[in-house]
Amino acid sequence: MDLYVLAAATAAAAPQDARADVWSSVGAFMDAGGVLMWPLLALALLVPAVALVKIVQFSRLKVGDRAFVPAMLELIRADRPAEAVRQLSGMKQPVARVMEAAVRGKANPRMSDELVREETTRIAQAQLDGLERGLAVLTLVASIAPLVGLLGTVTGLIQAFQQISAAGSRVEPATLAGGIWEALLTTAAGLSIAIPAAIVATYLQRKVDVEAQHMEDAATQVFTAPLWQAVEDASDAQRVAAE
Numbered sequence: 001m002d003l004y005v006l007a008a009a010t011a012a013a014a015p016q017d018a019r020a021d022v023w024s025s026v027g028a029f030m031d032a033g034g035v036l037m038w039p040l041l042a043l044a045l046l047v048p049a050v051a052l053v054k055i056v057q058f059s060r061l062k063v064g065d066r067a068f069v070p071a072m073l074e075l076i077r078a079d080r081p082a083e084a085v086r087q088l089s090g091m092k093q094p095v096a097r098v099m100e101a102a103v104r105g106k107a108n109p110r111m112s113d114e115l116v117r118e119e120t121t122r123i124a125q126a127q128l129d130g131l132e133r134g135l136a137v138l139t140l141v142a143s144i145a146p147l148v149g150l151l152g153t154v155t156g157l158i159q160a161f162q163q164i165s166a167a168g169s170r171v172e173p174a175t176l177a178g179g180i181w182e183a184l185l186t187t188a189a190g191l192s193i194a195i196p197a198a199i200v201a202t203y204l205q206r207k208v209d210v211e212a213q214h215m216e217d218a219a220t221q222v223f224t225a226p227l228w229q230a231v232e233d234a235s236d237a238q239r240v241a242a243e
Contacts (some may be wrong), residue, residue, distance in 0.1 A: 149190020
């Protein structure tokens with residue numbers, strides 16, 4: 001019975017010991033890099049937080065989904081703009097918001113094409129601003145993380161050479177190597193943060209750029225839909241006359 005109790009206590013203490021070892025290793029790493037490791041840690045935590053928020057936002061708004069566009073264009077060409085507006089108003093996609101503005105404007109006889117285009121452009125810009133909000137944080141992290149790391153390396157080297165100067169002729173190579181190794185930790189940490197931040201920022205910005213192209217394409221098709229319908233009607237009339 002005593003052996004069983006001892007084994008159970010050992011098993012319960014093992015995860016705690018493992019967590020303690022992990023935290024002590026992290027603390028030792030932070031202490032070795034110096035005080036600038038803490039700003040770098042904050043930047044490191046900021047990157048996945050912003051990326052997660054943007055990914056959830058893009059998923060909720062269904063960024064990239066434009067499968068509904070052909071059906072909406074068919075309604076417009078069939079002279080059923082009210083039904084198109086009703087369906088578009090229930091969609092979350094940024095492209096749907098832009099198409100809705102264009103269809104509403106085209107269906108309003110008091111608005112000229114110029115005014116409709118201006119309003120559509122305004123709505124599109126508002127949608128893009130919402131999609132791009134937060135991406136500047138990732139770009140900023142990708143820019144300043146290496147600089148913070150380099151600053152930590154420079155200050156670390158200054159301290160190492162101060163210690164060497166104080167030691168005089170009693171300097172040992174191991175002491176010099178250890179000081180330089182600790183100083184370079186911040187540069188490695190800064191680059192390790194900046195590279196993923198740059199990759200994520202580029203990926204998300206590319207999705208925004210593609211969505212902007214889809215908005216422009218959808219709005220243009222709304223404006224040109226009557227022209228295509230006129231061409232199709234003329235073709236049908238010529239075919240009937242030929243028969």
